[in-house]
Amino acid sequence: MDKWVKRTVLIVVSLNILQLFVYPQFWSWTSLSWPTGFSGDKASVDVEEPQLKSWPAIPSHRPWTLNKDLQTFSCEAYFGNGYTDVVPLLKAPKKSKRLNNTDDLSGSFQCRYNPTLRTSICEGKHVVMNLDKIEMSKGGEYLEKVIGRGEDAELPQFSTGAFEVMVTQGSQIPPATPLFDNGQVDSLMPQGQVSRHTLRDLLKTVRTVDASTVTCARTVVEPTLVVTRFEYANLFHTSTDWYSAYSTARVVGLKSRPHLIFLDGHCKSPMDDGWEAMYTTVTYAKHFTSPVCFEHLIFAPLGYDVPLFKNIASTLNCMGKPAEELAKKADPNKTSRVREFGEFVAASFEPEGTTPLDAEDADSAKIPEVRVLMVRREDYLAHPRHSGKPQTRLSNELEVLEALRSWAKERSSTYFEDNQSLLNVTVINGVLAHMTLDQQMKAVRGADVLVGAHGAGLTHLVFAKPTAAVLEISSPTYRRPHFQTMSYWQGRDYHIINMDGSYADTIQVRRVMDQILKDISAKKLSS
Structure with a gap:
């Protein structure tokens, strides 16, 4: 009997070893981990990603759906669904029926341009973040320890290949090819009045990479939102970043609240509590070990290019109205999106099942x-x-x-x-x-x-x-x-x-x- 047990164990072990060689991607895509809070790097094994937070139920929420016929410079185009021009920069090839199914790792990349705001939301599938090609301070330090540090040290500087999209055999673009040329960057992410536009600099570094050459220090399979902050310690400017992140997650149709990465090296701020309340997990990019692989990475526009900042002194006339009123009759000069955003932020601080703070006695x-x-x-x-x-x-x-x-x-x-x-x-x-x-x-x-x-x-x-x-x-x-x-x-x-x-x-x-x-x-x- 012992002989048969030993023989069975030997067969099972042999099959598992064989599987690792037949499916080489198994090595790099089964270790799931995520740094918790701002504690820095952790081992990439035996740490499971937390369950994504669900969106809170809020009275003013209305569907965020792409409408190519949406009137430009309408309130809905400005505050919500104005990202009508979808520009695919890299399409993933159709999956083959190969035994190892390596085309599962072939990535894609696209941007959604908003003609009203003149900015874009960009997102990629199977994207690598190479932190050795991103120069900035680590971020998340206690304020007292970095007194006097210059802002230039806290904002990212990118080298070519800072972000790479995986490609496999049959991809429309070969490895080591830039995804953007200067004309595309200018059209999808205009300079505007931002003197140092970090997202423009980032897009210029994005290129393809042969998926078979990628080794991931970490792998994140859940949707992940990338935000670069400037005036991160000021509630007004932080709110513009909050709106950018919230509207981005809604525009791309995320069913749950994503993970979030600060692509900056700012120190701790009281505003960090808001980010942590709103999203599933939050960390600084430099708290990872390079390289990091993401199945779905989304880049939110800068806070300077979103409604709470960009049109504050404009003549665009958008009167706030209840969502139920606009659901019955749409009006290009009315909006419920700012109410919705405010309710989302407030609800993120209210534990589920508690009585709303504005409830009547x-x-x-x-x-x-x-x-x-x-x-x-x-x-x-x-x-x-x-x-x-x-x-x-x-x-x-x-x-x-x-x-x-x-x-x-x-x-x-x-x-x-x-x-x-x-x-x-x-x-x-x-x-x-x-x-x-x-x-x-x-x-x-x-x-x-x-x-x-x-x-x-x-x-x-x-x-x-x-x-x-x-x-x-x-x-x-x-x-x-x-x-x-x-x-x-x-x-x-x-x-x-x-x-x-x-x-x-x-x-x-x-x-x-x-x-x-x-x-x-x-x-x-x-x-």
Whole structure:
């Protein structure tokens, strides 16, 4: 009996060894691993990729479907499905019936151009990232350890072959052939106003490689999104990158939230918490061991080339409306995409099964509460080149805060003759720079009014509940349309006080708040 057992074991072992030689790709494509968070390199064996996060259910989501007949410069073309020009740069050959099925490793590459935004989303199948041909700092360090480091060291510089697409026998393009010429790069990724356009530089390095010569230090089979950030520690600019990543994942039709790679060498930032909440895993490119192979790699446009930044001062008229309204009747001058984006970001911080932070209190006998969040500007160290001192835009900020508190105390439980209601008004001191991003989101989602001087912190209005109003206090130095435009894109109630200097008139603040309170009171009573 022992003889037959030994003979059976010997046969099984022999068959397994034979399989490795008959199927050579088995060596390089069965080790699945992914660095967790920002912890750096890990062994590429015995580490399974985590299950991809599902997309959260959000009220404003509408299908992202390619429509070649979509009107250029319409709101939908601008905010969503405007990537209508699909340009295939490399098509994978039809699979043969060879025993080793090596054509499974033959890659493809295409770009989707948006004539309205004048930028592209590019994606490849079976792509190799060669980190020895990408020069930049490692990234993810603690800020205190890299004080004074220049931005040039943090942004990537590419050599030819930094990214390669695998080809096999029968491919339309032979190995070691560039995929783009300068004309194609200019047409698919115009220079625009970005002085250093890292994506243009990246595309110029993409070439083909013989699949049989590739040895992968790591292999990632799940869809992976690549993002290069510039002003990564500022909420406004980070939000433009967030929008770029979100819209890219939706445009290419990803069924789950992908992995995400920072193709930059920036240090840690409080904004990193947002990326980790939104996507399945997040890591820096230089935390991998070169080379890394990806079955599906997607390059998101720069944050400077997406709607939240590019058209902030344009004449494109896009009024925010509920998704259900636009589902019944499309309108080229209306959009629900910014609402959808804000809901996605907020939902990423809310565990599944919890009550939404903007849900009304079930106790109808309770006096409705109106929460006013004053977004404060405080000293903090944002990045290696930052002094830690914010620019003064509201010199009497504390005086305004105290005036709001006094006003709220007077208005609490006040009887409004116009709408027959009582309200309990509270003011929250929003020193957001000293709160975690999760705490910031909770404060913002719970607010009925956001008040603050012009600054990146007011970007939180994008993530606030739809009924929340905004009061911006603006100095002559910062007369910019950012938050008025964003409010309009969401159909949000917006008010502004334009100061002569940096000192706000508290009587005027109280007067505007009275009007906002009346409007909120009427809405709460009617609901």
